[in-house]
Structures are given as C-alpha cells and as structure tokens.
Amino acid sequence: MKWFDKLRAFTAALLVLAAGAAAGEMDFTQGDWACALRYNDTVDSGDAVFVRLAVTRQGTLSLSAASTIARLSLGSDAGVDFYPVPSGKGTSPGAAYTDFLAGLPVSTRQKAGDLTLTVTILLPGADKKNLTLPVTVRAKEFLSFTLKLDQANTDRMTDNSPARIAQSDRLNRAVSATNPRGVYQQSPFALPTGITRITDRFGTRRVYQYADGKTNTSVHWGTDYGAPKGTPVRSCAAGRVVLAEMRNQTGWSVIVEHLPGLYSLYYHLDSLAVEEGMTVRQSGLLGYSGATGIATGPHLHWEMRLNTQAVNPAFFCGNFAHLEPKNTNQE
Numbered sequence: 001m002k003w004f005d006k007l008r009a010f011t012a013a014l015l016v017l018a019a020g021a022a023a024g025e026m027d028f029t030q031g032d033w034a035c036a037l038r039y040n041d042t043v044d045s046g047d048a049v050f051v052r053l054a055v056t057r058q059g060t061l062s063l064s065a066a067s068t069i070a071r072l073s074l075g076s077d078a079g080v081d082f083y084p085v086p087s088g089k090g091t092s093p094g095a096a097y098t099d100f101l102a103g104l105p106v107s108t109r110q111k112a113g114d115l116t117l118t119v120t121i122l123l124p125g126a127d128k129k130n131l132t133l134p135v136t137v138r139a140k141e142f143l144s145f146t147l148k149l150d151q152a153n154t155d156r157m158t159d160n161s162p163a164r165i166a167q168s169d170r171l172n173r174a175v176s177a178t179n180p181r182g183v184y185q186q187s188p189f190a191l192p193t194g195i196t197r198i199t200d201r202f203g204t205r206r207v208y209q210y211a212d213g214k215t216n217t218s219v220h221w222g223t224d225y226g227a228p229k230g231t232p233v234r235s236c237a238a239g240r241v242v243l244a245e246m247r248n249q250t251g252w253s254v255i256v257e258h259l260p261g262l263y264s265l266y267y268h269l270d271s272l273a274v275e276e277g278m279t280v281r282q283s284g285l286l287g288y289s290g291a292t293g294i295a296t297g298p299h300l301h302w303e304m305r306l307n308t309q310a311v312n313p314a315f316f317c318g319n320f321a322h323l324e325p326k327n328t329n330q331e
C-alpha cells in the first residue's frame with residue numbers, strides 16, 4: 001500500500017467515525033408528553049442532518065404510523081415530516097411507535113457557519129411548539145478534474161433523445177417518492193463492494209471534455225470504487241428495489257429505497273441480479289460491476305439521495321439515525 005493510499009484509508013475511517021459522532025441531545029416535555037431528541041449538531045457540507053425524536057406519555061398511547069407528530073426544517077428549507085421508526089426497545093401496549101426520525105441534506109455548496117434547525121412539535125392533545133437548534137456546518141473542499149470523453153461517451157453525454165429524457169424522468173420520479181411506511185433499515189449502512197479503492201470522490205467538480213474539444217462542468221454525485229468487471233455489488237442496507245434497468249448514461253442501474261425519501265443508487269453494472277419490487281437485505285446481491293453507460297473503465301458508482309439531493313454516501317456508514325449504541329445492530 002502506498003503512503004497516500006494509507007492516508008486515504010485512514011481519512012475514510014475518520015470520516016466514518018465523524019458521521020456517527022457529535023450528537024446534540026435535548027429532553028423536554030410538551031403537554032403530557034415526555035420527549036427526547038438527538039441530532040448531529042455538526043455537519044460537513046454534502047452530508048445531512050438527522051433528528052431522532054422519542055416520545056412517551058403516561059397512560060394509553062394513541063400514536064399510529066399515520067400521525068404527523070413533528071416537522072423538521074433546516075435554514076430556509078420547506079421541511080419534512082418525521083416518520084415512525086422502531087425504537088429498538090420493544091413497543092408498549094397500544095403504542096406501535098414511540099420513535100420518529102427525519103433527515104435533511106446539507107448542500108455541497110453550503111458555506112461554513114451556523115444553520116438553524118427547526119423542529120415543530122405537533123403531538124396530539126398538546127400545544128404546537130417550535131424548537132430551534134443550532135447546527136454548525138464545516139465547509140469541505142471538493143476537488144476538480146478534467147475527464148476526456150471519446151466519441152461514444154460524448155454521444156451518450158449529449159444525448160437528448162426522448163428515450164434518454166424518459167429515463168431521466170423515471171429516475172427523478174423514483175427518488176422523489178417519500179413513503180412514510182418505507183422503513184427498512186436505520187442502523188449503519190455498509191460499503192456496497194469489497195473493493196475499497198476510491199477512484200473518484202463524492203462532490204468532485206468534473207469538467208467533461210467532449211470529443212470535439214467542447215467542455216461541460218458538472219458535479220460527481222457519488223463515490224466511485226475501482227471494482228474490476230464481475231465484482232459482486234451488494235445493497236448498502238436492507239430495502240426495496242424501486243428501479244432496475246439499462247440507462248443510456250449510467251448503464252445497468254439499480255435504485256433501492258431504505259427509509260422515506262432515502263435511496264441508494266448503483267451505476268455501470270455489467271449485469272443485474274434483482275428486479276423492481278424485490279426486497280433485499282443488507283449486503284444482498286444486486287448485480288456485478290462493469291463499465292456500462294458513460295465509463296472510462298470498470299467501476300462502481302455508489303450514490304445516496306435524500307429528499308432528491310445527493311448526500312455523501314460515507315455519512316450513512318455511521319450511526320446517522322442516532323440509535324442508542326446497544327441498538328445499532330438492529331435493522
């Protein structure tokens with residue numbers, strides 16, 4: 001292992017640790033409800049903020065999966081509803097859910113500084129309450145590099161055919177869905193391949209140089225692993241396959257839903273082992289790596305989308321859902 005590969009592996013390990021650390025905590029009561037809130041009060045640009053809210057009440061609990069009990073917003077973001085998740089402590093009679101989770105992405109362009117997180121409590125039988133919580137953003141440097149495309153890749157990149165646009169619409173529809181019952185895994189996610197050599201990082205500013213010399217700049221929204229053709233590609237977490245098809249630019253592609261609004265995407269596969277609608281366990285086989293679509297060689301592109309925005313996949317390898325340590329192995 002060369003020294004910079006060692007440094008890279010060490011940095012990756014630090015990133016994973018950081019993703020699960022630095023949780024803010026707050027206990028409060030609202031009406032008859034006792035509430036405990038945990039969130040990551042420090043975040044890198046390109047990561048996400050997740051808030052876990054545990055609520056209990058004396059006597060009979062009457063919460064159901066359909067109840068909106070709280071809403072989360074960050075900065076000027078429109079906000080999202082909390083969704084119920086298993087608490088990992090077993091459920092008390094009459095209360096199917098006592099824990100709720102919500103997460104929002106932080107843009108790669110977010111500058112260092114403070115953001116305000118707002119949690120609006122809407123518990124039944126209690127007054128509405130707005131909690132404002134501080135979040136410190138650490139700005140991250142993203143690299144920039146030029147990628148030369150041959151004629152075939154240039155054609156794929158500049159393809160505006162109805163078929164390509166329909167593929168794009170299908171993908172956007174898939175990752176835009178927020179199904180409150182789509183809760184499959186809240187414990188840390190795993191890497192999708194045994195090959196850990198990263199060939200391009202999340203958030204890189206890419207300048208594509210076309211065959212005719214023209215250029216186009218875009219952001220690399222996933223992490224690329226230098227997996228040789230035929231390497232097993234495994235689901236980073238339990239979930240449901242919501243898209244599995246050949247796409248012009250990303251080749252054989254799979255999208256898996258893990259939590260409401262949270263999806264993992266796998267691109268450039270050589271072949272698929274799953275179909276749409278199938279449920280998969282964590283590390284279940286999705287297919288084999290390849291170089292289909294726009295690729296200069298075999299690799300796996302792993303991407304995560306939260307409420308349609310790309311988030312650094314490494315963030316989800318930590319305890320992002322703020323499970324108590326003894327519960328981090330639960331699904």
Ligand SMILES: [Zn+2]
Pocket residue numbers: 200220222223224300301302
């Ligand atoms: Zn990629």
